[in-house]
Amino acid sequence: MADKVLMKGNEAIAEAAILAGCRHYFGYPITPQTEIAAYMAKRMPKIGGTFLQAESEIAAINMVYGVSSTGKRVMTSSSSPGISLKGEGISYIAGADLPALIVNVQRGGPGLGGIQPSQSDYFQATKGGAHGDFHMIVLAPSSVQEMADLTVKGFDLADAYRTPVMILADGTMGQMMEPVSLDYTPKAPVEKPWATTGTQMQREHNIVNSLFLAPDELEDMNMKRFQRYAAIEKNETLYEEYRMEDADICIVAFGIAARVSKNAINEARARGIRAGMIRPITLWPFPTAPISAATQHVHSFISVELSMGQMIEDVRLAVEGRAPVTLCNRTGGMIPSPEQVLQAIQTAAENGGAK
Amino acid sequence: MSTTQILIAGFGGQGILFAGKFLAYKGMLDGKNVSWLPSYGPEMRGGTASCSVILSDTAVGSPIVSNPDVLIAMNLPSLDRYEDSVVPGGTIYVDSTLIERKVRRTDVTVHYIPATRLASDNNTPTLANMIIVGKLLSVMQDFGTDSVNAALKKVVSARHADMLDINLGAMKLGAEN
Numbered sequence: 001m002a003d004k005v006l007m008k009g010n011e012a013i014a015e016a017a018i019l020a021g022c023r024h025y026f027g028y029p030i031t032p033q034t035e036i037a038a039y040m041a042k043r044m045p046k047i048g049g050t051f052l053q054a055e056s057e058i059a060a061i062n063m064v065y066g067v068s069s070t071g072k073r074v075m076t077s078s079s080s081p082g083i084s085l086k087g088e089g090i091s092y093i094a095g096a097d098l099p100a101l102i103v104n105v106q107r108g109g110p111g112l113g114g115i116q117p118s119q120s121d122y123f124q125a126t127k128g129g130a131h132g133d134f135h136m137i138v139l140a141p142s143s144v145q146e147m148a149d150l151t152v153k154g155f156d157l158a159d160a161y162r163t164p165v166m167i168l169a170d171g172t173m174g175q176m177m178e179p180v181s182l183d184y185t186p187k188a189p190v191e192k193p194w195a196t197t198g199t200q201m202q203r204e205h206n207i208v209n210s211l212f213l214a215p216d217e218l219e220d221m222n223m224k225r226f227q228r229y230a231a232i233e234k235n236e237t238l239y240e241e242y243r244m245e246d247a248d249i250c251i252v253a254f255g256i257a258a259r260v261s262k263n264a265i266n267e268a269r270a271r272g273i274r275a276g277m278i279r280p281i282t283l284w285p286f287p288t289a290p291i292s293a294a295t296q297h298v299h300s301f302i303s304v305e306l307s308m309g310q311m312i313e314d315v316r317l318a319v320e321g322r323a324p325v326t327l328c329n330r331t332g333g334m335i336p337s338p339e340q341v342l343q344a345i346q347t348a349a350e351n352g353g354a355k
Numbered sequence: 356m357s358t359t360q361i362l363i364a365g366f367g368g369q370g371i372l373f374a375g376k377f378l379a380y381k382g383m384l385d386g387k388n389v390s391w392l393p394s395y396g397p398e399m400r401g402g403t404a405s406c407s408v409i410l411s412d413t414a415v416g417s418p419i420v421s422n423p424d425v426l427i428a429m430n431l432p433s434l435d436r437y438e439d440s441v442v443p444g445g446t447i448y449v450d451s452t453l454i455e456r457k458v459r460r461t462d463v464t465v466h467y468i469p470a471t472r473l474a475s476d477n478n479t480p481t482l483a484n485m486i487i488v489g490k491l492l493s494v495m496q497d498f499g500t501d502s503v504n505a506a507l508k509k510v511v512s513a514r515h516a517d518m519l520d521i522n523l524g525a526m527k528l529g530a531e532n
Protein backbone atom coordinates (compact mmCIF):
# COMPACT_ATOMS: atom_id res chain seq x y z
CA MET A 1 0.00 0.00 0.00
CA ALA A 2 1.54 3.26 -1.09
CA ASP A 3 1.67 6.10 1.42
CA LYS A 4 -1.16 8.54 1.22
CA VAL A 5 -0.32 12.03 0.05
CA LEU A 6 -2.36 15.20 0.02
CA MET A 7 -3.05 16.27 -3.54
CA LYS A 8 -5.35 18.58 -5.37
CA GLY A 9 -7.90 16.79 -7.51
CA ASN A 10 -6.34 18.27 -10.64
CA GLU A 11 -2.88 17.01 -9.65
CA ALA A 12 -4.29 13.58 -8.81
CA ILE A 13 -5.74 13.31 -12.32
CA ALA A 14 -2.40 14.26 -13.87
CA GLU A 15 -0.32 11.83 -11.80
CA ALA A 16 -2.84 9.01 -12.25
CA ALA A 17 -2.75 9.56 -16.02
CA ILE A 18 1.02 9.20 -16.00
CA LEU A 19 0.76 6.03 -13.91
CA ALA A 20 -1.79 4.72 -16.41
CA GLY A 21 0.82 5.06 -19.14
CA CYS A 22 -0.29 8.32 -20.68
CA ARG A 23 2.78 10.03 -22.15
CA HIS A 24 1.05 12.63 -24.33
CA TYR A 25 -0.84 15.62 -23.00
CA PHE A 26 -2.15 18.53 -25.05
CA GLY A 27 -4.03 21.42 -23.51
CA TYR A 28 -4.66 25.07 -23.17
CA PRO A 29 -4.91 26.80 -19.77
CA ILE A 30 -8.26 27.69 -18.23
CA THR A 31 -9.40 28.01 -14.61
CA PRO A 32 -10.21 25.85 -12.64
CA GLN A 33 -8.20 23.01 -14.22
CA THR A 34 -4.86 24.65 -15.04
CA GLU A 35 -3.00 22.58 -12.41
CA ILE A 36 -3.40 19.55 -14.70
CA ALA A 37 -1.44 21.27 -17.46
CA ALA A 38 1.06 22.70 -14.97
CA TYR A 39 1.70 19.24 -13.50
CA MET A 40 2.12 17.70 -16.95
CA ALA A 41 4.47 20.49 -18.01
CA LYS A 42 6.70 19.64 -15.06
CA ARG A 43 6.54 15.84 -15.24
CA MET A 44 6.27 14.85 -18.89
CA PRO A 45 9.70 16.06 -20.01
CA LYS A 46 11.31 14.07 -17.16
CA ILE A 47 9.74 10.77 -18.20
CA GLY A 48 10.17 11.03 -21.94
CA GLY A 49 6.60 12.18 -22.51
CA THR A 50 5.15 15.07 -24.43
CA PHE A 51 3.56 18.12 -22.88
CA LEU A 52 2.41 20.65 -25.40
CA GLN A 53 0.49 23.83 -24.78
CA ALA A 54 -1.43 24.18 -28.00
CA GLU A 55 -2.45 27.48 -29.57
CA SER A 56 -6.09 26.73 -28.77
CA GLU A 57 -8.42 24.08 -27.42
CA ILE A 58 -9.31 23.13 -30.99
CA ALA A 59 -5.67 22.49 -31.80
CA ALA A 60 -5.22 20.48 -28.60
CA ILE A 61 -8.09 18.07 -29.25
CA ASN A 62 -6.89 17.51 -32.82
CA MET A 63 -3.43 16.66 -31.49
CA VAL A 64 -5.19 14.12 -29.27
CA TYR A 65 -6.93 12.77 -32.39
CA GLY A 66 -3.57 12.39 -34.11
CA VAL A 67 -1.74 10.67 -31.26
CA SER A 68 -4.66 8.37 -30.50
CA SER A 69 -4.67 7.14 -34.08
CA THR A 70 -1.13 5.85 -33.49
CA GLY A 71 -2.39 3.77 -30.56
CA LYS A 72 -0.76 5.76 -27.74
CA ARG A 73 -2.58 6.75 -24.58
CA VAL A 74 -3.35 10.46 -24.79
CA MET A 75 -5.41 13.06 -23.00
CA THR A 76 -6.50 16.66 -22.86
CA SER A 77 -8.22 18.70 -20.19
CA SER A 78 -10.15 21.93 -20.04
CA SER A 79 -13.10 23.62 -18.40
CA SER A 80 -16.56 24.26 -19.77
CA PRO A 81 -16.06 26.92 -22.52
CA GLY A 82 -12.90 25.13 -23.61
CA ILE A 83 -14.72 21.81 -23.84
CA SER A 84 -17.27 23.38 -26.18
CA LEU A 85 -14.38 24.31 -28.47
CA LYS A 86 -13.20 20.70 -28.41
CA GLY A 87 -16.62 19.45 -29.47
CA GLU A 88 -15.82 18.99 -33.13
CA GLY A 89 -12.66 17.03 -32.36
CA ILE A 90 -14.47 14.84 -29.83
CA SER A 91 -17.04 13.93 -32.48
CA TYR A 92 -14.27 13.06 -34.96
CA ILE A 93 -12.55 10.90 -32.35
CA ALA A 94 -15.83 9.08 -31.65
CA GLY A 95 -16.52 8.76 -35.39
CA ALA A 96 -13.08 7.28 -35.98
CA ASP A 97 -13.57 4.85 -33.05
CA LEU A 98 -10.52 6.11 -31.17
CA PRO A 99 -9.82 5.97 -27.44
CA ALA A 100 -8.98 9.23 -25.63
CA LEU A 101 -9.41 10.77 -22.20
CA ILE A 102 -10.97 14.22 -21.97
CA VAL A 103 -11.23 15.97 -18.61
CA ASN A 104 -13.83 18.68 -17.99
CA VAL A 105 -13.41 20.49 -14.66
CA GLN A 106 -16.68 22.37 -14.97
CA ARG A 107 -17.30 26.03 -14.21
CA GLY A 108 -20.47 28.09 -14.38
CA GLY A 109 -21.97 28.89 -17.78
CA PRO A 110 -23.29 29.51 -20.38
CA GLY A 111 -20.82 31.56 -22.37
CA LEU A 112 -17.59 32.43 -20.62
CA GLY A 113 -19.70 32.24 -17.47
CA GLY A 114 -17.65 32.30 -14.29
CA ILE A 115 -14.87 30.27 -12.73
CA GLN A 116 -16.70 28.77 -9.76
CA PRO A 117 -17.85 25.12 -9.66
CA SER A 118 -20.76 23.93 -11.76
CA GLN A 119 -22.38 20.79 -13.15
CA SER A 120 -24.17 22.52 -15.98
CA ASP A 121 -22.33 20.62 -18.74
CA TYR A 122 -24.26 17.44 -17.86
CA PHE A 123 -26.41 17.57 -20.99
CA GLN A 124 -23.39 18.29 -23.17
CA ALA A 125 -21.37 15.41 -21.73
CA THR A 126 -24.05 12.72 -21.47
CA LYS A 127 -26.14 13.40 -24.54
CA GLY A 128 -23.32 13.07 -27.01
CA GLY A 129 -21.01 16.04 -26.58
CA ALA A 130 -21.12 17.23 -30.17
CA HIS A 131 -22.78 16.46 -33.51
CA GLY A 132 -23.65 12.98 -34.68
CA ASP A 133 -24.84 9.64 -33.34
CA PHE A 134 -22.45 8.88 -30.49
CA HIS A 135 -21.90 8.67 -26.77
CA MET A 136 -18.92 9.13 -24.50
CA ILE A 137 -18.46 7.19 -21.31
CA VAL A 138 -18.80 9.90 -18.64
CA LEU A 139 -17.20 9.39 -15.23
CA ALA A 140 -18.11 11.63 -12.27
CA PRO A 141 -15.59 11.59 -9.40
CA SER A 142 -16.74 12.65 -5.94
CA SER A 143 -13.38 12.66 -4.12
CA VAL A 144 -9.74 13.27 -4.92
CA GLN A 145 -9.17 9.52 -4.68
CA GLU A 146 -11.81 8.99 -7.34
CA MET A 147 -10.27 11.71 -9.51
CA ALA A 148 -7.22 9.43 -9.65
CA ASP A 149 -8.98 6.06 -9.77
CA LEU A 150 -11.43 7.07 -12.50
CA THR A 151 -8.61 8.52 -14.60
CA VAL A 152 -6.89 5.13 -14.63
CA LYS A 153 -10.21 3.39 -15.27
CA GLY A 154 -11.05 5.92 -17.97
CA PHE A 155 -7.96 4.99 -20.00
CA ASP A 156 -8.77 1.29 -19.65
CA LEU A 157 -12.39 1.78 -20.73
CA ALA A 158 -11.36 3.99 -23.65
CA ASP A 159 -9.00 1.31 -24.95
CA ALA A 160 -11.38 -1.58 -24.29
CA TYR A 161 -14.29 -0.01 -26.16
CA ARG A 162 -12.42 2.31 -28.57
CA THR A 163 -14.31 5.35 -27.40
CA PRO A 164 -13.58 8.78 -25.96
CA VAL A 165 -14.09 8.88 -22.19
CA MET A 166 -14.83 12.06 -20.28
CA ILE A 167 -14.05 12.78 -16.64
CA LEU A 168 -16.79 15.23 -15.63
CA ALA A 169 -15.51 16.98 -12.52
CA ASP A 170 -16.10 20.48 -11.19
CA GLY A 171 -14.07 23.34 -9.75
CA THR A 172 -14.33 22.04 -6.18
CA MET A 173 -13.10 18.57 -7.10
CA GLY A 174 -10.24 20.10 -9.07
CA GLN A 175 -9.11 22.53 -6.39
CA MET A 176 -9.62 20.59 -3.16
CA MET A 177 -6.93 18.48 -1.52
CA GLU A 178 -7.58 15.15 0.14
CA PRO A 179 -5.40 12.18 1.01
CA VAL A 180 -4.92 9.98 -2.01
CA SER A 181 -3.22 6.66 -2.54
CA LEU A 182 -1.75 6.10 -5.98
CA ASP A 183 -1.24 2.39 -5.93
CA TYR A 184 -1.93 0.97 -9.35
CA THR A 185 -0.82 -2.22 -10.99
CA PRO A 186 -0.64 -1.43 -14.68
CA LYS A 187 -2.71 -3.70 -16.88
CA ALA A 188 -1.20 -5.35 -19.92
CA PRO A 189 -1.54 -2.94 -22.85
CA VAL A 190 -4.53 -3.58 -25.09
CA GLU A 191 -3.65 -4.75 -28.60
CA LYS A 192 -4.42 -2.03 -31.12
CA PRO A 193 -4.15 -3.66 -34.55
CA TRP A 194 -5.99 -0.69 -36.06
CA ALA A 195 -3.27 1.83 -35.09
CA THR A 196 -1.42 3.72 -37.81
CA THR A 197 2.09 2.72 -36.80
CA GLY A 198 3.64 2.13 -40.22
CA THR A 199 3.08 -1.02 -42.27
CA GLN A 200 6.76 -2.08 -42.47
CA MET A 201 5.56 -3.44 -45.83
CA GLN A 202 4.07 -6.30 -43.81
CA ARG A 203 0.37 -5.49 -43.83
CA GLU A 204 -2.34 -3.44 -45.47
CA HIS A 205 -2.59 0.23 -44.63
CA ASN A 206 -4.62 1.11 -41.57
CA ILE A 207 -6.92 4.05 -42.18
CA VAL A 208 -8.25 6.20 -39.34
CA ASN A 209 -11.07 8.36 -40.57
CA SER A 210 -14.53 9.62 -39.69
CA LEU A 211 -15.69 10.37 -43.24
CA PHE A 212 -18.04 7.81 -44.83
CA LEU A 213 -19.81 9.24 -47.83
CA ALA A 214 -21.80 6.10 -48.60
CA PRO A 215 -24.80 6.26 -46.27
CA ASP A 216 -25.18 2.50 -45.96
CA GLU A 217 -21.56 2.26 -44.89
CA LEU A 218 -21.98 5.05 -42.31
CA GLU A 219 -25.15 3.42 -41.04
CA ASP A 220 -23.26 0.17 -40.62
CA MET A 221 -20.46 1.95 -38.68
CA ASN A 222 -23.01 3.59 -36.37
CA MET A 223 -24.86 0.33 -35.79
CA LYS A 224 -21.62 -1.43 -34.85
CA ARG A 225 -20.68 1.43 -32.51
CA PHE A 226 -24.03 1.19 -30.79
CA GLN A 227 -23.51 -2.54 -30.25
CA ARG A 228 -20.44 -1.55 -28.26
CA TYR A 229 -22.51 1.03 -26.40
CA ALA A 230 -24.98 -1.70 -25.46
CA ALA A 231 -22.10 -3.71 -24.00
CA ILE A 232 -20.91 -0.64 -22.08
CA GLU A 233 -24.39 -0.10 -20.65
CA LYS A 234 -24.57 -3.75 -19.63
CA ASN A 235 -21.10 -4.08 -18.13
CA GLU A 236 -19.77 -0.72 -17.03
CA THR A 237 -22.50 1.15 -15.15
CA LEU A 238 -21.14 2.32 -11.77
CA TYR A 239 -22.90 3.87 -8.80
CA GLU A 240 -22.71 4.06 -5.01
CA GLU A 241 -25.68 3.48 -2.72
CA TYR A 242 -25.55 5.41 0.57
CA ARG A 243 -27.95 4.47 3.39
CA MET A 244 -30.48 3.18 0.85
CA GLU A 245 -31.48 -0.10 2.58
CA ASP A 246 -34.68 1.31 4.13
CA ALA A 247 -34.83 4.74 2.48
CA ASP A 248 -38.17 6.50 1.94
CA ILE A 249 -36.47 9.42 0.24
CA CYS A 250 -33.72 9.00 -2.33
CA ILE A 251 -31.33 11.74 -3.33
CA VAL A 252 -29.63 11.36 -6.67
CA ALA A 253 -26.47 13.43 -6.87
CA PHE A 254 -22.92 13.21 -8.24
CA GLY A 255 -19.59 14.94 -7.62
CA ILE A 256 -19.60 17.80 -5.12
CA ALA A 257 -23.42 17.70 -4.90
CA ALA A 258 -23.17 14.15 -3.54
CA ARG A 259 -20.67 15.29 -0.88
CA VAL A 260 -22.99 18.05 0.29
CA SER A 261 -25.95 15.64 0.20
CA LYS A 262 -24.20 13.15 2.49
CA ASN A 263 -24.11 15.80 5.24
CA ALA A 264 -27.82 16.47 4.74
CA ILE A 265 -28.72 12.76 4.73
CA ASN A 266 -26.87 12.15 8.00
CA GLU A 267 -28.65 15.11 9.58
CA ALA A 268 -32.04 13.93 8.25
CA ARG A 269 -31.39 10.43 9.66
CA ALA A 270 -30.53 12.00 13.03
CA ARG A 271 -33.99 13.59 12.90
CA GLY A 272 -35.66 10.28 12.11
CA ILE A 273 -36.17 10.78 8.37
CA ARG A 274 -35.13 7.76 6.33
CA ALA A 275 -33.12 9.40 3.54
CA GLY A 276 -30.50 7.81 1.32
CA MET A 277 -28.65 8.43 -1.90
CA ILE A 278 -27.87 6.79 -5.19
CA ARG A 279 -24.70 8.44 -6.50
CA PRO A 280 -24.04 7.85 -10.19
CA ILE A 281 -20.33 7.29 -10.82
CA THR A 282 -20.94 6.77 -14.52
CA LEU A 283 -23.27 9.48 -15.81
CA TRP A 284 -23.29 7.71 -19.16
CA PRO A 285 -24.23 4.94 -18.88
CA PHE A 286 -26.68 6.23 -16.28
CA PRO A 287 -27.60 3.90 -13.37
CA THR A 288 -31.22 3.57 -14.46
CA ALA A 289 -31.76 0.08 -13.03
CA PRO A 290 -30.94 0.79 -9.35
CA ILE A 291 -33.03 3.97 -9.40
CA SER A 292 -35.92 2.08 -10.96
CA ALA A 293 -35.55 -0.70 -8.37
CA ALA A 294 -35.53 1.85 -5.53
CA THR A 295 -39.08 2.89 -6.43
CA GLN A 296 -40.13 -0.32 -4.60
CA HIS A 297 -39.55 1.42 -1.26
CA VAL A 298 -38.73 5.09 -2.00
CA HIS A 299 -41.69 7.48 -2.05
CA SER A 300 -39.81 10.62 -3.22
CA PHE A 301 -36.72 11.33 -5.28
CA ILE A 302 -34.66 14.53 -5.14
CA SER A 303 -32.11 15.44 -7.80
CA VAL A 304 -29.42 17.65 -6.25
CA GLU A 305 -27.48 19.53 -8.92
CA LEU A 306 -25.26 22.55 -9.58
CA SER A 307 -27.37 23.45 -12.61
CA MET A 308 -30.91 24.45 -13.47
CA GLY A 309 -31.82 20.75 -13.50
CA GLN A 310 -30.26 18.53 -16.14
CA MET A 311 -29.68 15.09 -14.60
CA ILE A 312 -33.24 15.27 -13.22
CA GLU A 313 -34.47 14.28 -16.69
CA ASP A 314 -32.58 10.98 -16.49
CA VAL A 315 -33.84 10.42 -12.95
CA ARG A 316 -37.42 10.92 -14.17
CA LEU A 317 -36.84 8.52 -17.07
CA ALA A 318 -35.64 5.92 -14.55
CA VAL A 319 -38.50 6.52 -12.10
CA GLU A 320 -41.09 6.36 -14.92
CA GLY A 321 -43.68 8.38 -13.04
CA ARG A 322 -43.88 5.99 -10.08
CA ALA A 323 -42.82 8.68 -7.57
CA PRO A 324 -42.38 12.46 -7.57
CA VAL A 325 -38.93 13.75 -8.54
CA THR A 326 -38.03 17.23 -7.31
CA LEU A 327 -35.03 19.45 -7.91
CA CYS A 328 -32.74 20.94 -5.26
CA ASN A 329 -30.22 23.16 -6.99
CA ARG A 330 -28.00 26.21 -7.27
CA THR A 331 -26.47 27.50 -10.49
CA GLY A 332 -23.91 29.89 -11.92
CA GLY A 333 -21.07 28.75 -9.64
CA MET A 334 -23.06 28.54 -6.40
CA ILE A 335 -23.18 25.29 -4.41
CA PRO A 336 -26.27 24.05 -2.53
CA SER A 337 -25.69 24.06 1.23
CA PRO A 338 -26.36 20.97 3.37
CA GLU A 339 -29.18 23.01 4.99
CA GLN A 340 -30.83 23.57 1.59
CA VAL A 341 -30.68 19.86 0.82
CA LEU A 342 -31.99 19.02 4.30
CA GLN A 343 -34.90 21.40 3.70
CA ALA A 344 -35.69 19.61 0.44
CA ILE A 345 -35.61 16.26 2.29
CA GLN A 346 -37.94 17.60 5.00
CA THR A 347 -40.37 18.93 2.40
CA ALA A 348 -40.37 15.53 0.66
CA ALA A 349 -40.93 13.82 4.02
CA GLU A 350 -43.91 16.08 4.79
CA ASN A 351 -45.43 15.48 1.34
CA GLY A 352 -44.91 11.74 1.79
CA GLY A 353 -44.77 11.06 -1.91
CA ALA A 354 -48.00 12.85 -2.77
CA LYS A 355 -47.94 13.85 -6.42
CA MET B 356 -16.67 10.91 16.99
CA SER B 357 -15.74 14.49 16.27
CA THR B 358 -15.30 16.85 13.37
CA THR B 359 -13.43 20.16 13.45
CA GLN B 360 -14.17 22.66 10.71
CA ILE B 361 -11.50 25.34 10.34
CA LEU B 362 -11.61 28.48 8.21
CA ILE B 363 -8.41 30.48 7.69
CA ALA B 364 -8.66 33.87 6.01
CA GLY B 365 -6.46 36.85 5.30
CA PHE B 366 -4.45 38.61 2.58
CA GLY B 367 -2.75 36.76 -0.24
CA GLY B 368 0.90 36.31 0.80
CA GLN B 369 0.21 35.70 4.49
CA GLY B 370 0.52 31.96 4.02
CA ILE B 371 -3.16 31.22 4.48
CA LEU B 372 -3.15 28.22 2.16
CA PHE B 373 0.18 26.98 3.58
CA ALA B 374 -1.15 27.07 7.16
CA GLY B 375 -4.22 25.15 6.03
CA LYS B 376 -2.12 22.60 4.21
CA PHE B 377 -0.01 22.06 7.31
CA LEU B 378 -3.09 21.47 9.47
CA ALA B 379 -4.56 19.10 6.89
CA TYR B 380 -1.33 17.09 6.68
CA LYS B 381 -1.05 16.97 10.45
CA GLY B 382 -4.62 15.73 10.68
CA MET B 383 -3.93 13.07 8.07
CA LEU B 384 -0.82 11.88 9.92
CA ASP B 385 -2.88 11.76 13.13
CA GLY B 386 -5.15 9.29 11.36
CA LYS B 387 -8.05 11.63 10.69
CA ASN B 388 -10.06 12.11 7.54
CA VAL B 389 -9.19 15.51 6.12
CA SER B 390 -10.03 17.91 3.33
CA TRP B 391 -8.54 21.24 2.24
CA LEU B 392 -10.33 23.61 -0.10
CA PRO B 393 -8.91 26.99 -1.16
CA SER B 394 -10.76 30.01 -2.47
CA TYR B 395 -9.80 30.39 -6.11
CA GLY B 396 -12.21 33.07 -7.23
CA PRO B 397 -11.74 36.65 -8.37
CA GLU B 398 -11.52 37.74 -4.72
CA MET B 399 -8.18 35.89 -4.66
CA ARG B 400 -6.94 38.19 -7.43
CA GLY B 401 -8.10 41.14 -5.34
CA GLY B 402 -5.74 40.13 -2.58
CA THR B 403 -7.76 38.09 -0.11
CA ALA B 404 -7.34 34.37 0.41
CA SER B 405 -9.14 31.78 2.45
CA CYS B 406 -9.20 28.05 2.88
CA SER B 407 -11.48 25.48 4.46
CA VAL B 408 -9.88 22.62 6.40
CA ILE B 409 -11.91 19.76 7.86
CA LEU B 410 -10.47 17.23 10.31
CA SER B 411 -12.83 14.39 11.17
CA ASP B 412 -13.02 10.95 12.73
CA THR B 413 -15.61 10.04 10.10
CA ALA B 414 -15.58 10.48 6.31
CA VAL B 415 -15.65 14.11 5.23
CA GLY B 416 -18.87 15.01 3.43
CA SER B 417 -18.95 18.51 2.01
CA PRO B 418 -15.45 20.07 2.00
CA ILE B 419 -16.94 23.56 2.22
CA VAL B 420 -16.75 25.20 5.65
CA SER B 421 -19.63 27.66 6.01
CA ASN B 422 -19.89 27.59 9.79
CA PRO B 423 -16.43 27.08 11.24
CA ASP B 424 -15.67 25.71 14.70
CA VAL B 425 -12.39 27.56 14.41
CA LEU B 426 -11.80 30.83 12.54
CA ILE B 427 -8.32 32.23 12.02
CA ALA B 428 -8.70 35.87 10.95
CA MET B 429 -5.49 37.44 9.73
CA ASN B 430 -6.93 40.73 8.53
CA LEU B 431 -9.92 42.97 9.26
CA PRO B 432 -11.96 42.18 6.13
CA SER B 433 -11.77 38.49 7.08
CA LEU B 434 -12.99 39.07 10.61
CA ASP B 435 -15.77 41.37 9.34
CA ARG B 436 -16.84 38.78 6.80
CA TYR B 437 -16.67 35.57 8.83
CA GLU B 438 -17.19 36.55 12.50
CA ASP B 439 -20.94 35.88 12.41
CA SER B 440 -20.52 32.52 10.68
CA VAL B 441 -18.59 30.90 13.57
CA VAL B 442 -20.66 28.30 15.45
CA PRO B 443 -21.75 29.30 18.99
CA GLY B 444 -19.09 28.01 21.36
CA GLY B 445 -16.48 28.16 18.60
CA THR B 446 -13.05 29.77 18.72
CA ILE B 447 -11.66 32.78 16.88
CA TYR B 448 -7.94 33.50 16.54
CA VAL B 449 -7.23 37.12 15.72
CA ASP B 450 -3.98 38.64 14.45
CA SER B 451 -4.23 41.63 16.79
CA THR B 452 -1.38 43.49 15.08
CA LEU B 453 -3.46 43.92 11.94
CA ILE B 454 -6.93 43.86 13.48
CA GLU B 455 -7.45 46.65 15.94
CA ARG B 456 -11.05 46.00 16.83
CA LYS B 457 -12.29 43.39 19.30
CA VAL B 458 -14.53 40.46 18.38
CA ARG B 459 -18.15 41.46 18.96
CA ARG B 460 -19.50 37.98 19.55
CA THR B 461 -19.85 37.00 23.20
CA ASP B 462 -20.65 33.31 22.63
CA VAL B 463 -17.22 32.33 21.30
CA THR B 464 -13.73 31.99 22.77
CA VAL B 465 -11.31 34.55 21.36
CA HIS B 466 -7.51 34.51 21.32
CA TYR B 467 -5.79 37.75 20.36
CA ILE B 468 -2.25 37.12 19.14
CA PRO B 469 -0.07 39.99 17.90
CA ALA B 470 1.23 37.56 15.32
CA THR B 471 2.52 40.00 12.70
CA ARG B 472 4.47 41.98 15.32
CA LEU B 473 5.84 38.79 16.95
CA ALA B 474 6.89 37.51 13.54
CA SER B 475 8.63 40.73 12.68
CA ASP B 476 10.40 40.94 16.11
CA ASN B 477 11.52 37.35 15.57
CA ASN B 478 13.05 38.25 12.17
CA THR B 479 10.60 35.92 10.44
CA PRO B 480 8.13 38.47 9.07
CA THR B 481 6.46 35.93 6.80
CA LEU B 482 5.56 33.49 9.55
CA ALA B 483 2.69 35.21 11.36
CA ASN B 484 0.58 32.37 9.99
CA MET B 485 2.59 29.69 11.78
CA ILE B 486 2.65 31.71 15.01
CA ILE B 487 -1.13 31.55 15.04
CA VAL B 488 -1.06 27.88 14.11
CA GLY B 489 1.26 27.30 17.10
CA LYS B 490 -1.23 29.04 19.36
CA LEU B 491 -4.06 26.95 17.91
CA LEU B 492 -2.16 23.72 18.54
CA SER B 493 -1.31 24.71 22.11
CA VAL B 494 -4.95 25.59 22.83
CA MET B 495 -5.99 22.24 21.33
CA GLN B 496 -3.25 20.65 23.49
CA ASP B 497 -1.77 19.26 20.36
CA PHE B 498 1.64 20.95 20.25
CA GLY B 499 4.93 19.08 20.46
CA THR B 500 3.57 15.87 18.99
CA ASP B 501 5.53 13.88 16.43
CA SER B 502 3.00 14.68 13.74
CA VAL B 503 3.89 18.39 13.96
CA ASN B 504 7.41 17.71 12.72
CA ALA B 505 6.26 15.12 10.22
CA ALA B 506 3.58 17.42 8.78
CA LEU B 507 6.08 20.27 8.46
CA LYS B 508 8.37 18.02 6.46
CA LYS B 509 5.48 17.33 4.10
CA VAL B 510 4.69 20.99 3.44
CA VAL B 511 8.17 22.55 3.51
CA SER B 512 9.91 21.56 0.30
CA ALA B 513 13.24 19.76 0.56
CA ARG B 514 14.89 22.75 -1.11
CA HIS B 515 14.00 24.86 1.89
CA ALA B 516 14.91 22.36 4.63
CA ASP B 517 16.40 25.25 6.61
CA MET B 518 12.85 26.54 7.01
CA LEU B 519 11.80 23.55 9.13
CA ASP B 520 13.34 24.81 12.37
CA ILE B 521 12.31 28.37 11.59
CA ASN B 522 8.69 27.27 11.19
CA LEU B 523 8.90 25.21 14.37
CA GLY B 524 10.33 28.24 16.17
CA ALA B 525 7.47 30.41 14.98
CA MET B 526 4.92 27.86 16.16
CA LYS B 527 6.66 27.66 19.54
CA LEU B 528 6.52 31.44 19.80
CA GLY B 529 2.77 31.30 19.17
CA ALA B 530 2.27 28.47 21.64
CA GLU B 531 3.97 30.47 24.39
CA ASN B 532 1.97 33.65 23.80
